[in-house]
Amino acid sequence: MDHNQPDRFRRHALQPEEAQRILFEYISPLPDEAVPLADAWGRTLSQDINAPHPFPPFRRSGMDGFAVRAQDLLEASPQMPISLDIIESIPSGVAPTRAIGPGQASRIMTGGMLPDGSDTVVMLEMTTTAEREEHSIVTISRSVPKGINVADIGCEIEQGTHLLHAGQRIGAGESALLAACGYAEVRVTRRPRVAILSTGSELLEIHEPLAPAKIRNSNAPMLAALIKDCGAEPVLLGQVPDDAVKARSIIDESIGTCDILLTSGGVSVGDYDVMVDVLASPGVELLFNKIAMRPGSPTTAATLRGKLLVALSGNPGACFVGFHLFVAPALRKMLSQQPFTANQSFKAHLGKDFAKVNAYRRYIRARTELKDGTVWVTPTGDDKSSLMKTIVGADCLIEIPPLKEGLAKGHLVTAWKL
Amino acid sequence: MDHNQPDRFRRHALQPEEAQRILFEYISPLPDEAVPLADAWGRTLSQDINAPHPFPPFRRSGMDGFAVRAQDLLEASPQMPISLDIIESIPSGVAPTRAIGPGQASRIMTGGMLPDGSDTVVMLEMTTTAEREEHSIVTISRSVPKGINVADIGCEIEQGTHLLHAGQRIGAGESALLAACGYAEVRVTRRPRVAILSTGSELLEIHEPLAPAKIRNSNAPMLAALIKDCGAEPVLLGQVPDDAVKARSIIDESIGTCDILLTSGGVSVGDYDVMVDVLASPGVELLFNKIAMRPGSPTTAATLRGKLLVALSGNPGACFVGFHLFVAPALRKMLSQQPFTANQSFKAHLGKDFAKVNAYRRYIRARTELKDGTVWVTPTGDDKSSLMKTIVGADCLIEIPPLKEGLAKGHLVTAWKL
Numbered sequence: 001m002d003h004n005q006p007d008r009f010r011r012h013a014l015q016p017e018e019a020q021r022i023l024f025e026y027i028s029p030l031p032d033e034a035v036p037l038a039d040a041w042g043r044t045l046s047q048d049i050n051a052p053h054p055f056p057p058f059r060r061s062g063m064d065g066f067a068v069r070a071q072d073l074l075e076a077s078p079q080m081p082i083s084l085d086i087i088e089s090i091p092s093g094v095a096p097t098r099a100i101g102p103g104q105a106s107r108i109m110t111g112g113m114l115p116d117g118s119d120t121v122v123m124l125e126m127t128t129t130a131e132r133e134e135h136s137i138v139t140i141s142r143s144v145p146k147g148i149n150v151a152d153i154g155c156e157i158e159q160g161t162h163l164l165h166a167g168q169r170i171g172a173g174e175s176a177l178l179a180a181c182g183y184a185e186v187r188v189t190r191r192p193r194v195a196i197l198s199t200g201s202e203l204l205e206i207h208e209p210l211a212p213a214k215i216r217n218s219n220a221p222m223l224a225a226l227i228k229d230c231g232a233e234p235v236l237l238g239q240v241p242d243d244a245v246k247a248r249s250i251i252d253e254s255i256g257t258c259d260i261l262l263t264s265g266g267v268s269v270g271d272y273d274v275m276v277d278v279l280a281s282p283g284v285e286l287l288f289n290k291i292a293m294r295p296g297s298p299t300t301a302a303t304l305r306g307k308l309l310v311a312l313s314g315n316p317g318a319c320f321v322g323f324h325l326f327v328a329p330a331l332r333k334m335l336s337q338q339p340f341t342a343n344q345s346f347k348a349h350l351g352k353d354f355a356k357v358n359a360y361r362r363y364i365r366a367r368t369e370l371k372d373g374t375v376w377v378t379p380t381g382d383d384k385s386s387l388m389k390t391i392v393g394a395d396c397l398i399e400i401p402p403l404k405e406g407l408a409k410g411h412l413v414t415a416w417k418l
Numbered sequence: 419m420d421h422n423q424p425d426r427f428r429r430h431a432l433q434p435e436e437a438q439r440i441l442f443e444y445i446s447p448l449p450d451e452a453v454p455l456a457d458a459w460g461r462t463l464s465q466d467i468n469a470p471h472p473f474p475p476f477r478r479s480g481m482d483g484f485a486v487r488a489q490d491l492l493e494a495s496p497q498m499p500i501s502l503d504i505i506e507s508i509p510s511g512v513a514p515t516r517a518i519g520p521g522q523a524s525r526i527m528t529g530g531m532l533p534d535g536s537d538t539v540v541m542l543e544m545t546t547t548a549e550r551e552e553h554s555i556v557t558i559s560r561s562v563p564k565g566i567n568v569a570d571i572g573c574e575i576e577q578g579t580h581l582l583h584a585g586q587r588i589g590a591g592e593s594a595l596l597a598a599c600g601y602a603e604v605r606v607t608r609r610p611r612v613a614i615l616s617t618g619s620e621l622l623e624i625h626e627p628l629a630p631a632k633i634r635n636s637n638a639p640m641l642a643a644l645i646k647d648c649g650a651e652p653v654l655l656g657q658v659p660d661d662a663v664k665a666r667s668i669i670d671e672s673i674g675t676c677d678i679l680l681t682s683g684g685v686s687v688g689d690y691d692v693m694v695d696v697l698a699s700p701g702v703e704l705l706f707n708k709i710a711m712r713p714g715s716p717t718t719a720a721t722l723r724g725k726l727l728v729a730l731s732g733n734p735g736a737c738f739v740g741f742h743l744f745v746a747p748a749l750r751k752m753l754s755q756q757p758f759t760a761n762q763s764f765k766a767h768l769g770k771d772f773a774k775v776n777a778y779r780r781y782i783r784a785r786t787e788l789k790d791g792t793v794w795v796t797p798t799g800d801d802k803s804s805l806m807k808t809i810v811g812a813d814c815l816i817e818i819p820p821l822k823e824g825l826a827k828g829h830l831v832t833a834w835k836l
Contacts, residue, residue, distance in 0.1 A: 037624060037639055038654070041646045055806075057628050064686070091660065091690050093619030095630035109690050111620050111732070113631035156805055163807065172647065173809030176640035176734055180633065180806060184625035201511030202529050206455060207602035210475050212513035213531035215598065221455055222594035228459045229590065236456070242509065268482070272509050272527055314529070316594055346788035370764035373830050375788050387574055388473075388598060389581065391591030412791050 011290035013297070016325055016361065019288050020339070023301050023326055026287070026308055029336040030190045030259065037178055040170045042231055043188035044335040049164040052181055054154030059114040063149040066105040066127055066138050067096075067118035070146035081141035086129070090115065105138050114150060121149035167337040169231065192232040192334040194327075195258035196223050198239040199247055199265040199274050200314055205239070218388060219264040219312075219319050226323050230331040242266065244277035251278065255307045259334060262327060265314030267298040275300065275311045284309070293361045296322040316388040321363045324397060324418055344417050350398070351378025355406040365394035366415065377415045394418065429708035431715065434743055434779070437706045438757070441719050441744055444705070444726055447754040448608045448677065455596055458588045460649055461606035462753040467582040470599050472572030477532035481567040484523040484545055484556050485514075485536035488564035499559035504547070508533065523556050532568060539567035585755040587649065610650040610752040612745075613676035614641050616657035617665055617683040617692050618732055623657070636806060637682040637730075637737050644741050648749040660684065662695035669696065673725045677752060680745060683732030685716040693718065693729045702727070711779045714740040734806040739781045742815060742836055762835050768816070769796025773824040783812035784833065795833045812836065 014022070032046035061067065068084060076082040084105040090096045096115035100106060105122075106115050114121070128139045157163065163177050170178070170188070178186055203217040204210070217239050224234035237254050240247045247263070255261050266275035267289075279286055279302050289300040295318035300311040308330065312322040329339035348368065356362070366377045377398050381390040396415040400407070407413065432440070450464035479485065486502060494500040502523035508514045514533035518524060523540075524533050532539070546557045575581065581595050588596070588606070596604055621635040622628070635657050642652035655672050658665045665681070673679050684693035685707075697704055697720050707718040713736035718729040726748065730740040747757035766786065774780070784795045795816050799808040814833040818825070825831065 038642065041643045053628060056633065058631060090631075091619060093621070093631055093659070110686060111618070111633075157807060164810070170643070172640045172643040172738065173806065173812065175643040176636040176806045176809060179624045179636040179639040182624060182626075182628070182634060184623075200529070201509060203511070205602075206597045206600060208600075210471060210600070213476060213511055215474065215529075216600060218594040218597040221597040222590045224456065225459045225588070225590040225593040241511070268528060320590065343787060347791050348788065349791050369761060370766065370793050373765050373767050373793050375791050375793055388591065388594045389575060391594060392582070394591065 012288075013290040013292040014288050016291055016293050019291050019299075019301070020326065020329060022287050023308070023310075023330055024333055024339055026303060027330050027333045030192060030334050032187045032189050034185045034187055037175065037184055037186055040178070040186050040188055041175065043170050043186075043191070044231060044337060045164055045166055045168045045170060045174070046187045046189045046336055047166055048162060049178065049181065049183070051157045051159055051161045051163055054159045055157035055180060056151050056153060056155070059153055060151040061108045061110060061112045061114060061121045061149060062151055063121050063123045064110050065108060065121045065123040065149065066140075067100060067108045067114050068105045068120050068122055068140075068144075069100055069102065069118060070120040070144060072102060073122070073140055073143045076140050076143050078141045081139045083137045083139045086136040086138055088115065107138075119150065120144055120146055123149060167335070169337075189334070189336045192260060192331050193235055193258040194227045194232050194331070195235045195237050195254050195261040196220050196227075197237040197247065197250055197254070197261065197263045199242065199263055200239070201241040201272070203239045203265075218316055219314065222316060222320065222391070223262060223264065223312075223323060226320070226328070227331070230328055231335060232331045240274070242272040242274045244274045244281070247274050248278045248281055251304065251309065255304055255309070258307070260308045260310065260327070260330065262323075263309070263311045264319050267300050267311045267313055279309075279311060293325075293363060294358070295363070296325070297360070299326060301326065316391065317365065320365070320391050321397060324416070325363065341417075345399075345414055346375065346417070347412050348375040348377040348415050350407055350409055350411045350413050351376045353406060353409050354379070354400060356403075357405065358400060358403045360402060362400040363397040363416075364400060365390045366396050366398045367393050368396050368415070368417075377413065430706075431708040431710040432706050434709055434711050437709050437717075437719070438744065438747060440705050441726070441728075441748055442751055442757055444721060445748050445751045448610060448752050450605045450607050452603045452605055455593065455602055455604055458596070458604050458606055459593065461588050461604075461609070462649060462755060463582055463586045463588060463592070464584055464605045464607045464754055466580060466584055467596065467599065467601070469575045469577055469579045469581055472577045473575035473598060474569050474571060474573070477571055478569040479526045479528060479530045479532060479539045479567060480569055481539050481541045482528050483526060483539045483541040483567065484558075485518060485526045485532050486523045486538050486540055486558075486562075487518055487520065487536060488538040488562060490520060491540070491558055491561045494558050494561050496559045499557045501555045501557045504554040504556055506533065525556075537568065538562055538564055541567060585753070587755075607752070607754045610677040610749050611653055611675070612645045612650050612749070613653045613655050613672050613679040614638050614645075615655040615665065615668055615672070615679065615681045617660065617681055618657070619659040619690070621657045621683075636734055637732065640734060640738065640809070641680060641682065641730075641741060644738075644746070645749070648746055649753060650749045658692070660690040660692045662692045662699070665692050666696045666699055669722065669727065673722055673727070676725070678726045678728065678745070678748065680741075681727070681729045682737050685718050685729045685731055697727075697729060711743075711781060712776070713781070714743070715778070717744060719744065734809065735783065738783070738809050739815065742834070743781065759835075763817075763832055764793065764835070765830050766793040766795040766833050768825055768827055768829045768831050769794045771824060771827050772797070772818060774821075775823065776818060776821045778820060780818040781815040781834075782818060783808045784814050784816045785811050786814050786833070786835075795831065
């Protein structure tokens with residue numbers, strides 16, 4: 001590969017939104033697959049779900065008591081209690097066999113199915129029962145509003161109601177609704193397979209002892225965790241030294257088996273910045289290689305054989321920001337979700353003074369706090385691109401525009417949920 | 419079992435906090451186990467992590483450029499540029515072999531290890547190089563602050579710094595730090611095994627067609643999802659009809675193999691409320707069976723052979739609230755976490771009028787929204803205990819105290835993050 005190409009370091013910086021727009025054009029939702037509901041937690045629905053029947057599907061008692069005709073009790077009072085013949089006892093789960101006629105009632109349990117003819121349930125505590133010759137009677141000493149303690153067919157969900165939409169993550173509420181609607185199997189979007197290749201001759205494997213000039217590879221485990229956070233599947237390709245031929249060969253071997261390939265490291269302008277060479281090699285179509293932002297300005301994207309390749313910075317903080325701004329939204333789009341969720345960006349008060357003057361937009365790792373009905377976001381520490389420790393505890397990125405002077409504590413800023 | 423015991427329905431209602439306090443006394447953190455870091459995502463650290471070495475572990479260059487002695491450049495200016503002999507080229511990952519003496523410099527890459535004698539890195543763009551007879555020189559035309567572009571040993575993390583604490587969930591930042599510190603294996607608290615038994619003769623399996631008086635079991639899939647949300651492992655015991663002997667027998671078989679056993683349904687006061695009988699049967703020590711709250715007031719807890727048994731309501735909404743108030747904090751404690759996380763409760767503005775008068779504290783399923791720096795919480799719909807659909811999208815519970823009149827939109831209420 002040619003180290004002497006004249007425009008090797010000449011880069012045109014895009015605004016983050018422009019880079020996102022270019023990237024998203026290359027992404028379509030992945031195909032779907034059927035999984036048992038028990039395995040669907042955390043997956044993404046690939047279809048809209050409409051109620052196949054009303055819910056409840058029968059007239060259901062909300063109380064333990066007696067199913068009656070409200071009109072039979074219109075005149076009931078402590079002075080003039082009314083007695084009804086008990087014709088049946090209806091546990092929940094068992095269909096009643098007898099319709100309620102004038103002067104009749106059936107004992108019914110919570111969740112039980114109302115018998116035909118009845119329209120109301122009188123709660124047990126408002127009744128007394130007695131045995132009369134060959135049958136039982138229930139005595140009630142007040143009238144009750146017609147329909148009380150009865151959940152009508154479809155009162156929670158009418159048949160055909162749109163319940164869940166494609167792109168929705170399956171959590172507790174979604175699981176309950178899918179089960180109630182009879183979806184023992186659900187169609188979900190296939191998890192994106194995201195390959196991770198770490199570059200850099202300075203990298204040790206995690207288990208290796210420290211050695212001079214070496215650090216352990218922390219970006220691959222971080223990226224794997226971020227990929228899992230997105231509901232995608234990391235594929236670890238290991239690490240390569242600063243050797244563009246070797247890196248290109250691993251990329252060529254792997255890109256066919258994944259949906260997107262990430263690299264970390266080697267994207268700046270040093271003599272040994274391996275990804276710069278890979279990205280300039282034949283077959284690679286560059287989409288962008290510079291973003292007007294800090295950290296993460298050398299974040300680069302390209303395509304190779306129809307697949308996306310995103311080259312992230314080797315600096316952990318810049319790698320983290322690059323992932324959240326470009327890779328996470330791309331994965332959401334692959335999962336049939338919106339690249340940015342509703343309410344993902346929000347306004348919040350800055351938790352402490354921000355003194356730094358910026359020529360570029362900055363994304364600062366920060367933590368959200370809710371205090372007395374107001375929202376505060378406070379940087380988790382120094383935002384140097386190299387720092388790992390400020391990633392811990394960060395739940396948002398504060399977006400700081402180019403500034404000629406700092407911002408005071410309390411200033412309303414934009415932040416992005418992670 | 420004795421259906422006629424006189425105090426079968428006599429219950430003493432506890433405040434939620436009192437019930438939580440009683441429950442938590444029976445819970446200790448589970449033992450830990452070692453897992454590869456690659457499998458540790460979402461698990462809970464069982465040990466504090468202190469930095470085993472400083473980070474960076476060597477003096478690291480933050481730029482591509484030349485490692486120099488700042489004192490050699492004190493007089494450098496455009497008029498009086500200073501030239502230094504280049505004695506070595508130091509890629510990242512390779513330890514320098516030569517110390518920098520007066521008048522000397524070494525080429526160094528981003529992330530490279532500074533050679534002895536040097537104290538400063540001059541960025542490449544500020545230098546010109548040339549060949550002189552048998553050696554190369556670099557020419558610099560301004561002085562630079564001593565130490566610039568050098569990350570000193572330990573400047574990010576000093577050796578012994580407390581980095582992560584027991585009880586912390588392992589996400590992206592934690593994974594990066596653990597990798598950097600050489601933890602190829604980490605000790606994590608064992609996942610709690612949470613058994614789920616659904617009771618009720620009205621329950622169909624998810625795949626079964628609808629039948630009169632029947633509904634499908636939606637609580638077991640919902641609870642399984644909630645258990646996974648907590649980082650625990652659901653164990654599905656299936657469903658039993660309203661038959662206390664059968665239910666007790668399944669509980670006896672299973673309670674030894676799980677850390678906590680949940681049931682749904684059968685806890686109110688109907689003739690067929692199976693769990694009421696199970697909880698009154700020999701060997702079961704009742705902890706509480708009524709909470710002064712809505713929904714979920716019949717939520718019951720007991721111990722059996724040293725294990726906890728929590729009987730949740732069969733109404734999906736009440737089951738959901740009971741899980742979040744009692745089971746989720748118990749699982750957090752088993753996972754060596756605090757039962758309630760910092761900032762779990764917060765103040766927020768009510769998103770719409772709340773008209774209902776309450777004799778009891780209510781927990782309303784709701785959604786948080788951040789608007790212009792303020793926090794709003796809006797009920798996801800009707801909060802009837804039977805409703806499933808308001809669980810979807812709920813990310814908090816609004817706690818409404820007993821009220822004689824409703825609350826207006828904008829009122830500051832307490833909410834609990836889910």
